[in-house]
Amino acid sequence: MNTSHLDAKPMRADARRNYEALVAAGQKVFTRDGVEAPMDDVAKEAGVGRGTLYRHFPSREHLFVAIMKDRVDLLDAQARELLNSPDAWQAVAQWLRLYHRSAAEHGGMSMRVGACLTDDRSPMAAAGAPMKASFARLWAGAQTQGTVRDDVTADQALTLVSSLPRYTGEDAPAQPYLDIVLQGLRA
Template sequence: MNSATAGRARRADARRNYEALLTAGKSVFAESGTEAPLEEVARRAGVGQGTLYRQFPTREHLFAAIMSETIDLLDRTARDLLAAPDPWDALVRWLRLYDESAACYQGMTRRVAEGVADDASPVAAACAPMRASFGQLFDRARAAGLVRPDLTALQLFTMISALPKDPTSGTTIPPYLDVVLKGIRP
């Protein structure tokens, strides 16, 4: 085996480990929440902890990778909703989708809110496109006079993230989301 072949084999092996860790991470986080032991993720992936930490140096790196599909969906939806005729309806639809997407993993919204607020976090980097497109959606509603002028997109995002969740479904407990939505109107 020459060095080029050995390099490709390692890359393929590393890619398999990466995918196994993502699959295991999704399963463990779905069962036990985002604070689940990372050792369990490595065990289920069939790799050692060293491999886990080479692929994902921190919990936030793993979480950002797991959430990439959801983040992409939320970003794409926000960009699509920018063309919706009613800016308020578009904003509310996106916020409800964000809230529903948080039901995948217990503790997800808190982790996203903390990560987005910390510019150095891998979660903030992963969420940057979604945050920007949501900001445009928010700004459009505010420019139309539909959102309080003293509120920022990040403040609203953080409020929605902090709403109390039903422990069994992971969704926001009624009527909290509706109360926040009514409270952000001018």
């Protein structure tokens, strides 16, 4: 994410309010209408103009980064915590379940985020780099224990889980898909 304007100096109070309103509006609009909802809907929901929206978030992906920041930080912390688990397979499975749940809130976000994580030019890849590195260490530990396939990389596992369908309704639970993938990843 291009945060140079955020890192250089603190935001004015009104700019901070607009930023936070846009992130909250993005969450609401993307949850309600999916990640392909028009960006103008986000600006309208936040009560700001298009210029304000694009000044803070030059692209849809930049807004995704802001929306997903807390989740990405949580996933990174969880992966680092699980590194000390005696059962590496259980640690990997637990983390991948959390990763899967984290992306289910916004329709279509998981696949977009998963694709962005593997594109080094992407703002999401930069924002998710610490999380990916922590998961890669967790995955490598499981490979060392021989509990996950040695012919699958951590990035491939993330991409696979990111591509799974996510249903929020009771009629079509997504859990069976994840269970199938987890079985396939196990050594």
